[in-house]
Amino acid sequence: MDPEILEDWDRRLRGLLVAVCLLFAVLFLRLFHLQITTAADYAKESEDNRIAQRRVKAPRGLIVDRDDEVLARNRASYSISLIRGSTEDDARSVAALEEAIGEPVSYSRRSASVRLKRDVDFQTVALVEERLRGDGFPLHVDIEPQRDYPYGELTAHIIGYMGELREEEAASATGRYLLGDYVGKTGLEKVYEDSLRGVDGVSYVEMDARLRIKDEHPFPDREQAPIPGHDLRLTLDLDIQRAAAQAMPDTLAGSVVAIDARTGAVLAMVSHPSFDPNVFVSYRAQDERRQIVQDSHRPLLNRAVSGLYPPGSTLKLVGAVAALEAGITDTLSTFEACAGSLQVGDVVFRCNNRDGHGELNLLDATASSCNIYFNHLALILGIETWHEYGRRFGFGISTGIDLDPEEQPGLLPDRQYHIEREGWVTGHLMNLVIGQGYMLVTPLQVARYAAALGNGGVLVTPHFYGEAPPTQQIEGVSPETWETVRLGMHRVVYGENGTGRRARVAGIEVAGKSGTAQGPRTNDDAWFVAFAPYDDPQIAVAVVVEDGGGGGATAAPVAGAVIRAYLEDQARRQQAVSAETLQTPEPGS
Amino acid sequence: MKRELDLSLLVAVGMTIIFGITMIYSAASGSTLWRSQAIYAFLAVAAAVAIVYVPDKLFYDLTYALYAFGLLTLLAVLAFGTGEPARWLSLTPGGSLRIQPSEFAKITTVMALARFLGDRSSEQVVSPRAIIGAVVISMIPIALVSRQPDLGTAVSFGAPLIPMLYWAGMRPLHIFFLVAPLLSVVCSFEPLWQDQAPIVFALYIIVSSVVIQLLLARLWVTLSMLAVNLSAGLVTVYLWANFLLAYQKARVLTLLDPERDPLGTGWNIIQSRIAIGSGGPTGKGFLQGTQTKYEFLPAAHTDFIFSVIGEELGFMGAVFVLALFLFLIWRALYIGTMANSRFASLLAVGLGSILTFHVFVNVGMTIGVMPVTGLPLPFLSYGGSSLMTNALAVGLLLHIYAHRHEY
Numbered sequence: 001m002d003p004e005i006l007e008d009w010d011r012r013l014r015g016l017l018v019a020v021c022l023l024f025a026v027l028f029l030r031l032f033h034l035q036i037t038t039a040a041d042y043a044k045e046s047e048d049n050r051i052a053q054r055r056v057k058a059p060r061g062l063i064v065d066r067d068d069e070v071l072a073r074n075r076a077s078y079s080i081s082l083i084r085g086s087t088e089d090d091a092r093s094v095a096a097l098e099e100a101i102g103e104p105v106s107y108s109r110r111s112a113s114v115r116l117k118r119d120v121d122f123q124t125v126a127l128v129e130e131r132l133r134g135d136g137f138p139l140h141v142d143i144e145p146q147r148d149y150p151y152g153e154l155t156a157h158i159i160g161y162m163g164e165l166r167e168e169e170a171a172s173a174t175g176r177y178l179l180g181d182y183v184g185k186t187g188l189e190k191v192y193e194d195s196l197r198g199v200d201g202v203s204y205v206e207m208d209a210r211l212r213i214k215d216e217h218p219f220p221d222r223e224q225a226p227i228p229g230h231d232l233r234l235t236l237d238l239d240i241q242r243a244a245a246q247a248m249p250d251t252l253a254g255s256v257v258a259i260d261a262r263t264g265a266v267l268a269m270v271s272h273p274s275f276d277p278n279v280f281v282s283y284r285a286q287d288e289r290r291q292i293v294q295d296s297h298r299p300l301l302n303r304a305v306s307g308l309y310p311p312g313s314t315l316k317l318v319g320a321v322a323a324l325e326a327g328i329t330d331t332l333s334t335f336e337a338c339a340g341s342l343q344v345g346d347v348v349f350r351c352n353n354r355d356g357h358g359e360l361n362l363l364d365a366t367a368s369s370c371n372i373y374f375n376h377l378a379l380i381l382g383i384e385t386w387h388e389y390g391r392r393f394g395f396g397i398s399t400g401i402d403l404d405p406e407e408q409p410g411l412l413p414d415r416q417y418h419i420e421r422e423g424w425v426t427g428h429l430m431n432l433v434i435g436q437g438y439m440l441v442t443p444l445q446v447a448r449y450a451a452a453l454g455n456g457g458v459l460v461t462p463h464f465y466g467e468a469p470p471t472q473q474i475e476g477v478s479p480e481t482w483e484t485v486r487l488g489m490h491r492v493v494y495g496e497n498g499t500g501r502r503a504r505v506a507g508i509e510v511a512g513k514s515g516t517a518q519g520p521r522t523n524d525d526a527w528f529v530a531f532a533p534y535d536d537p538q539i540a541v542a543v544v545v546e547d548g549g550g551g552g553a554t555a556a557p558v559a560g561a562v563i564r565a566y567l568e569d570q571a572r573r574q575q576a577v578s579a580e581t582l583q584t585p586e587p588g589s
Numbered sequence: 590m591k592r593e594l595d596l597s598l599l600v601a602v603g604m605t606i607i608f609g610i611t612m613i614y615s616a617a618s619g620s621t622l623w624r625s626q627a628i629y630a631f632l633a634v635a636a637a638v639a640i641v642y643v644p645d646k647l648f649y650d651l652t653y654a655l656y657a658f659g660l661l662t663l664l665a666v667l668a669f670g671t672g673e674p675a676r677w678l679s680l681t682p683g684g685s686l687r688i689q690p691s692e693f694a695k696i697t698t699v700m701a702l703a704r705f706l707g708d709r710s711s712e713q714v715v716s717p718r719a720i721i722g723a724v725v726i727s728m729i730p731i732a733l734v735s736r737q738p739d740l741g742t743a744v745s746f747g748a749p750l751i752p753m754l755y756w757a758g759m760r761p762l763h764i765f766f767l768v769a770p771l772l773s774v775v776c777s778f779e780p781l782w783q784d785q786a787p788i789v790f791a792l793y794i795i796v797s798s799v800v801i802q803l804l805l806a807r808l809w810v811t812l813s814m815l816a817v818n819l820s821a822g823l824v825t826v827y828l829w830a831n832f833l834l835a836y837q838k839a840r841v842l843t844l845l846d847p848e849r850d851p852l853g854t855g856w857n858i859i860q861s862r863i864a865i866g867s868g869g870p871t872g873k874g875f876l877q878g879t880q881t882k883y884e885f886l887p888a889a890h891t892d893f894i895f896s897v898i899g900e901e902l903g904f905m906g907a908v909f910v911l912a913l914f915l916f917l918i919w920r921a922l923y924i925g926t927m928a929n930s931r932f933a934s935l936l937a938v939g940l941g942s943i944l945t946f947h948v949f950v951n952v953g954m955t956i957g958v959m960p961v962t963g964l965p966l967p968f969l970s971y972g973g974s975s976l977m978t979n980a981l982a983v984g985l986l987l988h989i990y991a992h993r994h995e996y
């Protein structure tokens with residue numbers, strides 16, 4: 001070639017080489033940045049890609065009754081997740097699953113693995129594992145523990161249930177919970193969440209991009225074992241609980257509470273109607289859950305601690321104690337004879353016996369539940385003294401049971417309360433002293449009141465778990481007063497005109513008080529409170545049956561059934577103990 | 590007739606191909622793809638060497654016929670193409686043997702350009718008629734390929750145009766005139782500059798006009814430049830808003846910000862960057878790349894083979910590969926200075942430009958400075974068509990070298 005041309009080409013070669021080197025310099029600098037300057041960041045990202053930190057759920061503690069009968073346990077549940085790909089791939093997988101199981105699936109693109117369906121049955125698991133995965137859909141099945149309540153309705157209000165953590169709750173519970181976790185929502189599951197829960201562990205797993213596991217334990221040293229949650233052994237006795245539930249009339253709402261009269265340990269707590277808590281932990285039972293929530297009989301309400309009732313005549317013993325202490329009456333003295341009614345101001349108050357009880361002393365007035373006697377007594381007593389004694393018995397304040405925060409304090413109205421509304425007239429006190437008017441109590445408060453009446457004024461704190469909280473002695477009441485009131489309650493059950501004769505139980509002496517309260521319902525609410533044995537009260541019971549009519553007729557047999565169950569349970573216990581003693585060889589023999 | 594082979598080129602190409610087969614073995618471990626690639630490689634090198642013995646004049650004479658044939662195959666792809674999107678032609682029923690005509694058409698287009706420009710003197714090349722002719726020769730295949738649609742390959746047809754015009758005799762200022770509308774496109778490209786786009790564009794228009802006016806002092810040139818630049822910018826804005834396909838837009842946008850869709854379009858770029866970055870200075874070791882073997886890296890044995898090299902062999906391996914390519918490119922351009930004709934010289938430069946473009950776009954894609962275009966890395970990516978085409982190019986270079994003393 002022409003030397004001039006060759007020279008030109010050489011010049012242009014240099015020009016092109018400069019351009020090529022500039023381009024390669026860009027690549028070189030970028031590579032240097034990636035592989036030298038920021039290599040550590042990418043090494044970390046590469047590890048994050050293939051290493052998944054897995055939470056090893058701590059097994060939740062069991063809840064058992066005092067005889068170790070299991071009331072809440074864990075079972076395996078299967079959920080189906082999707083490993084995310086492109087939007088179109090995801091939509092195809094979701095559609096395939098929907099078609100296979102014939103149900104809609106909710107789905108949102110939020111994280112790399114999306115949980116599509118929780119708590120599915122074995123059939124669905126098999127379907128996903130064998131068919132859909134075989135067809136190449138990136139679905140997989142996870143096993144997660146789910147709560148199970150073997151006694152369902154029987155213990156629903158006590159144990160409560162678990163539910164999915166809500167978004168706002170997850171945000172406030174820093175680090176401990178993840179969205180979608182189950183936490184105790186009501187009852188003891190909620191109150192003892194922290195100790196039941198335990199501490200989750202951590203493990204690592206190496207996976208490829210399709211989430212196929214390549215190494216189950218790539219970092220054995222970094223793993224942490226979970227710390228299981230504590231088991232709760234309750235004070236509850238399932239036999240007594242069952243007896244109480246069975247004794248309640250099937251068709252009527254109401255509540256039964258039985259506590260240890262000495263310690264406040266709750267032996268039974270029934271709220272009727274009940275519900276199946278398993279419906280709330282299962283993902284399959286959406287419809288049933290809605291039904292329960294919308295049920296007009298309000299089965300979710302724990303009537304024992306949140307049901308508010310006028311206590312009716314069961315409350316008369318507050319007046320009795322106050323009057324005895326004030327010296328207004330004693331065992332033998334009587335007021336004006338009961339003629340069936342009494343006019344106070346403009347209002348005529350009637351007795352439950354329209355013909356009148358005639359002349360009665362305190363014991364007979366208690367046994368026959370004469371309203372007029374207690375009206376006379378209250379006229380002398382006055383609202384302030386009566387209210388003070390009501391307060392000492394713990395009315396109008398929560399008992400502090402470890403079933404917070406569902407507990408209601410009830411209402412113990414004083415003079416001020418009435419003044420703020422329609423003004424004070426003595427007639428209000430006529431209502432309050434017989435447990436009517438604005439007075440509202442919970443069955444639990446009444447059970448504690450019954451215990452205090454039986455055990456000489458010891459106010460216990462009802463509880464389900466742990467050491468018994470300290471008790472409190474009701475002050476300013478003499479032993480003689482307690483004894484008189486106890487005697488009156490004994491006559492309710494064993495007296496000739498006693499209203500609570502149907503609470504009698506063979507083999508144990510029962511004392512009690514009936515009540516028939518006018519509430520918002522068509523019929524009266526039937527009440528009965530009791531303690532037994534009479535000489536050394538161990539159990540105190542409160543029963544309320546909404547719409548039940550007369551307390552002596554409807555509620556007293558329920559209390560009797562509970563006490564009978566307690567007696568039988570005690571007998572079994574003693575047998576077990578003596579059997580054990582017989583088997584133990586005498587030392588040195 | 591004894592021919593002198595350019596051994597340095599042949600050895601460098603052989604090394605690159607063997608290196609590629611090794612990395613395909615790692616990238617597609619468990620499969621026999623590396624073996625098919627080895628067979629392709631054997632055939633390809635044999636073909637390359639065979640080309641050396643073709644009579645020198647034959648290529649020149651057949652150039653336009655080959656170009657026309659190349660266009661016909663591209664038309665055939667549009668009519669009977671297979672694949673999704675359709676870029677292939679099946680040679681056998683069922684498609685077990687198929688080719689990607691756009692790869693072969695690249696070579697024939699470069700040949701046509703080389704002949705068109707080579708037939709004209711340096712002075713003639715600068716004439717508008719010559720430039721328009723060259724642009725038309727490039728634009729026809731670009732138009733056909735972008736209908737497939739294959740944006741990356743389409744652009745690669747245009748890549749040799751400017752270096753070849755420069756080689757044929759254009760001065761840098763002329764090149765600037767040609768490139769100015771492209772710069773205008775870049776400066777008015779809204780996704781690149783976002784809110785600053787109008788400012789960048791205005792700045793470019795003012796500076797380019799002032800520079801041209803100062804250099805040439807001819808008002809009509811400056812004004813027509815201004816008009817061309819302005820319309821290029823406005824057309825860009827219009828096309829971006831109304832004409833580009835969603836997937837093309839997404840690719841461009843994801844290049845600028847891969848985090849936009851980390852599990853969709855951005856996945857490839859992110860995973861490739863992680864693979865290369867985590868390779869560090871010396872790499873994770875052959876067959877030890879977790880991004881590769883755990884399938885985080887998509888298309889590891891084809892488009893993203895460089896990421897496998899970066900992950901398993903680290904900065905050392907990556908720089909070694911860049912050095913190999915730099916040598917190949919230099920050798921191609923250098924052969925261009927030894928050619929026995931303007932046609933041969935331009936052909937060598939055109940082939941070197943295509944190689945440069947492919948390497949820059951593919952490697953740039955794996956490290957996140959270029960969009961995901963689906964252009965393979967020459968000699969390294971798995972694929973018969975690509976390997977054959979590149980071998981053909983090497984064959985032509987060997988041919989030019991071997992015949993350099995025949996006038």
Ligand SMILES: [Zn+2]
Binds near residue numbers: 340352353356370372
């Ligand atoms: Zn009376």
